[in-house]
Amino acid sequence: MNKLKNMEYAIVDIETTGGHARGSRMTEIAIVIHDGGKVIERWESLINPEQYIPLAIFGLTGINNELVADAPVFASIAEQVFNLLEGRVFVAHNVNFDYSFIRHQLEEVGYKWTARKLCTVRLSRKIKPGLRSYSLGNLCDNLAIPIANRHRAGGDADATAVLFSYLLQWDNEGVMEQMLKKTSADQRFPANLSPEDFEALPDTPGVYYFLNQHGKVIYVGKAINLKKRVASHFTGHNINKQRQHFLKEIYHITFEVCANELMALLLECAEIKRLWPAYNRALKRFEPKFGLFKYEAVNGYQYLAVGKLKKHSQCIQVFNLESEGIHVLRQLMTTFGLDHRLCTFGLSSVPYVSRNNNEYGDLPEIGAHNAKVDLAIDYLVEQQPTFVITGKGRTAEEKSYIWVEQGNFYAMGYLDQYAQVDAMEDIRSTLTRYYGNHYMMQLIKAYISKYPHQVTYLNDSQKTILLPEQTGEYEDGSLRLF
Structure with missing residues (x-):
């Protein structure tokens, strides 16, 4: 505890025009300097964000365009902000939100700044577990902390400073000291994520699931090393809107261990298809674009066609390239003597027979032709191992x-x-x-x-075709598929 009291802390709260640093700006900032025992300095300022303040933000904070019209722009107060923060531990309620805005806007005007962070949400969860809610307002109500000017930077920063002082007093197990270590996961983890969930992750291949506060899966991923892969989601300084919202929604992690990377990849794909989580988008680009179709026309003939694969459409075989499908269809025509007028290739939606009905004589007998089509399809399916x-x-x-x-x-x-x-x-x-x-x-x-x-x-009767006896010579490496 003496070590903590020898440190200085910058307790910060900001108000903004929106929820992510890439497209939004600060409208107000308050910084309270704490020496581990008491508040020693306090500073706050409105900021002209140089962009429109939405009505929803005005409704929440009371800050509108008129209020900040004569306020300084951030560039004019950046040096003061930097000097107040430099060399001090950065403290905030849901720390990554405030930290991302301030770091981004400091970088824009030429200040390179990083700091060790403490999140009073995570601190409160660890030091005072079991409370109904860890929002600043509810914490202040539960712990009898006075709070004035709610949703304004000065009022929230003052309340966070009182909460921080209490947490320092109540921390009898060195929680804060552990969180301040550079190697601590708390320096990068989302505020709402249970640390026990992360600690339970093994160093093995598998699939992991990020869940929101309602227990709904919002992301599924695969890993060769579950713990290492999950930790990588929380490293780096990414201020994009999607990432900021993503991190804010993560409350829990669950996982399923797999024997190897391939099984993890397959399970990941299957689970994304089953759950379709909000933040999984990458696998969409791997879906095939073309298919080989069979359909029966009103004239009774069965047609084979290569065409674009639409969502939920059923086909005999899929292809990445249209040319691959055309090649397969041509092989079937040659092997089974299919009349080319009863086949459709690629872009044309009209069978060749409809355009050249009399050029090549009469069409084959319906029954004989349809039997050939069935044989061709059976052959194609049986060729698949x-x-x-x-x-x-x-x-x-x-x-x-x-x-x-x-x-x-x-x-x-x-x-x-x-x-x-x-x-x-x-x-x-x-x-x-x-x-x-x-x-x-x-x-x-x-x-x-x-x-x-x-x-x-x-083979067809499920009897094994014997292969050479397996050895362990290929078992040591991990699979790198992309």
Whole structure:
């Protein structure tokens, strides 16, 4: 505690035109200097933000465009702000919000400034656990701290200074000293995140979930090392609106351990498809754009067509490029003698037969043609391999399995390595069923090209095609797919 009392703290509150530093500006700032025992200096100022103040902000703070019209712009008070903050611990309620604005606006006028931070939200959660709410207003009500001029920088900074003094007195377990260490996660973690959630993360591959205060999943990610990957979300100084809102919404973390990176990647994709979290957007670009379709026209003929793949549309096979689909369709035409007039290639939505009805003679008999189409489709499906990837499990006592059926990711899971397995169907029936997509199969194909010894191919009767015995020579590296 003596060490803490020898430090000086800058307790800060600001008012702004909006919720993120990239597109908003400060309208008011208050800085209270605390020496670990008492307040030794106090300063506050309105700021002309040089931009319009929304009505919603005026309704909350009482600060409007007229009030700040004659106030100094930030550039004219930046040196004073810098001198008050430099060399002191930066303290605020939800510290990352205030810190991001001040650091950004100081950088804009040429001041390079960083500081160790203390968040009175996180401090209060640790030193006074179990309270109903940790908002500044509710904390002041619960702890009998007087607060005047609520939602104004001076009033909130004064109340935060009183709260900080109480927390210093109540901190009998060295919480504050631990949080001030440069290596402490509290220097970068979001204010609402439970530290116990982070500490529970293992150093293993898996999938992690960020949850909001209502328990709803807002982000799903995969990791080779769960703890290291989650920590990376909270490093760096990013003032973008999306990131600021994202960090503010994180209240809890849950996770699921996986045996390897591939299983983590597949589970991440499956969970994003299932939950569609608000902050997951990257996987959209991996969806295929084209498909091979079969449809029956009013004339009774079955047509095969290559076209754009629309959301939720069903097709026989998907492709990244239109040319890939055209190549497959041409092969089917050649192999099965399909009349080219009953096939559609690419951009044209009108079958060739409709444009050249008489040029090549009569169309084939409907029944014979449709039978050929069915044979072609059956052939195409049967050409897709069925196989299982076997690997190490999450522990030494289990094995992992990824099941691909007729070219589609079908299931995955884990079995005790000593479990009795009489047939491959025994494995298949115990795995968790998933619904794959083209991107997931790309991941699987990239993996088996690196580790072919882990793959067992199966024929139609699910009998194993024996492969050379597995060895451990490929087991040491991690998979880098992109």
